Amino acid sequence: MALPPAKPVKDHAEGGRDAAIWFSILDFLKQNPDEHVYFVTNNTKDFGDGSSYKYPMDEDVRGLEDRLTMLRDFAQVVSEFTTEVSGEEAEEAAAQVLASSAVRDGVAEAALGRLSTLTGYDGLGEDGAAERWFAWSGTPDVELLAVTDVTWARDRG
Numbered sequence: 001m002a003l004p005p006a007k008p009v010k011d012h013a014e015g016g017r018d019a020a021i022w023f024s025i026l027d028f029l030k031q032n033p034d035e036h037v038y039f040v041t042n043n044t045k046d047f048g049d050g051s052s053y054k055y056p057m058d059e060d061v062r063g064l065e066d067r068l069t070m071l072r073d074f075a076q077v078v079s080e081f082t083t084e085v086s087g088e089e090a091e092e093a094a095a096q097v098l099a100s101s102a103v104r105d106g107v108a109e110a111a112l113g114r115l116s117t118l119t120g121y122d123g124l125g126e127d128g129a130a131e132r133w134f135a136w137s138g139t140p141d142v143e144l145l146a147v148t149d150v151t152w153a154r155d156r157g
Helices: 016-031 057-061 074-081 087-098 101-115
Strands: 007-009 012-014 037-040 068-071 121-124 130-133
Touching (some): 016 037
């Protein structure tokens, strides 16, 4: 029938994937009455802008509007789910994240993988002289010593 979000194009209809996405969102909202859906798409032509919908999408979403938020891009996702901090507060927040066991474990795992390459890794011997390492004697322990620069760059493309 080529109803939105599908559309007629000459002798056939397009938008089957859009319709599948739309019906998946509606089904999730109906099956999970305590959940909120954040739908990220820049396809406002087919899905609308999140404040109004084409017929019959407007009827599909009636009563669910307060649980569906449309976001156009990653910048809107970041804006919706983060709080901007600056200065010392930002350094403290970054230090907490970087010092977390999950990050430390990830760095240690990466170090283990890096060292297992055939070329090895530059390190220091017992006397402080440079030498080539090819294996760890144990699992590395990672410790954050300092946070010296915290920046956040928004993709302007």
